[in-house]
Amino acid sequence: MHLRVINPTTTTSWVPDTLAMFEDAASDGTTVTVATIPAGTPSIESRRDEALVTPWVLRAAQAADAEGCDAIAVDCMLDPGVHAAREVVGIPVLGPCEASMHLAATLGHRFSVISVAEHHRDLMIDQARRYGVEPRLASVRSLQIPVLELEDDPDATFRTMVARAREAVQHDHAQAIVLGCTGLAGQAAQVQSALEAEGIGVPVIDPSAAATRMLETIVAMGLAGSLITYPRRSGATSAWPEPLTRH
Structure with a gap:
C-alpha cells in the first residue's frame, strides 16, 4: 500500500518529522510519501486558514490519485479539504x-x-x-x-x-x-x-497513527467513500497550477 500524506501547510521543516511519524505508525508493506502544498499558510489555526489551503489540498489529492497512491491522509486536525477531496478522487481520504x-x-x-x-x-x-x-x-x-x-x-x-x-x-x-x-x-x-x-x-x-491504521484497514477491506455521500466531481480543478513539492 502506498499512503500519500498531504502536508496542508507551507512549512516544509515539518516534513521529516511528519514522514517519520506516519512511517512509525504504518504496517510493514506500507510506503509513505509526503507532499507539501506550494501555497497557503504556515500553519492552520482558523477557519480562514482552512479555506485558504483547501484548493491546494484538492490539487495534491488529485496528484496522489494520478500517481497510483492507494490512500491519502491530510495532516491537520481541522481535516482541511478531506471531504471535498472525496468528491474528486477515487481512493480513500481521511483526516486525523x-x-x-x-x-x-x-x-x-x-x-x-x-x-x-x-x-x-x-x-x-x-x-x-x-x-x-x-x-x-x-x-x-x-x-x-x-x-x-x-x-x-x-x-x-x-x-x-x-x-x-x-x-x-x-x-x-x-x-x-x-x-x-x-x-x-x-x-x-x-x-x-x-x-x-x-x-x-x-x-x-x-x-496521525489513528488515520494511518484506519486507512490501512479501509484499503485492506477494499472499501472507499460512498458515491452517494461523495458524488464524484471531475474536471473542476483542471485549471489549477501544477507545482507540488514532494519529499
Whole structure:
C-alpha cells in the first residue's frame, strides 16, 4: 500500500518529522510519501486558514490519485479539504481528527481533546459535531502554545500535555484522550505512560497513527467513500497550477 500524506501547510521543516511519524505508525508493506502544498499558510489555526489551503489540498489529492497512491491522509486536525477531496478522487481520504475522534468514542464513553490554543476549542467542538460524536466530547483543553512554537521547549510542551490530560480526566470525567494537533504526533504513548504512573489508566490517541491504521484497514477491506455521500466531481480543478513539492 502506498499512503500519500498531504502536508496542508507551507512549512516544509515539518516534513521529516511528519514522514517519520506516519512511517512509525504504518504496517510493514506500507510506503509513505509526503507532499507539501506550494501555497497557503504556515500553519492552520482558523477557519480562514482552512479555506485558504483547501484548493491546494484538492490539487495534491488529485496528484496522489494520478500517481497510483492507494490512500491519502491530510495532516491537520481541522481535516482541511478531506471531504471535498472525496468528491474528486477515487481512493480513500481521511483526516486525523475524524479518525481519532471515532476511535476515542470506541474506547470510552467520553473523551477529551488536548488542543494547542484556547480559540481551537470551538473548532474542535465543530469537528465533533460534524462527525456525530459531540455528545461523547467531555472537553477541549488547551496547551496555550501556538503551533509554530510547540518545538521551542519540548519538555515544557510535554509537561503541559500531561497536565491538561490529567485535568480532563479528573475534572471533565474524560475516559480517553485525543492529542488535538498533529504537531504533537509521536508522543501519545509517553503521555499515556506518564498518566499511568499517576494511576490514571486512559488511552491516549495519536491522531496521525489513528488515520494511518484506519486507512490501512479501509484499503485492506477494499472499501472507499460512498458515491452517494461523495458524488464524484471531475474536471473542476483542471485549471489549477501544477507545482507540488514532494519529499
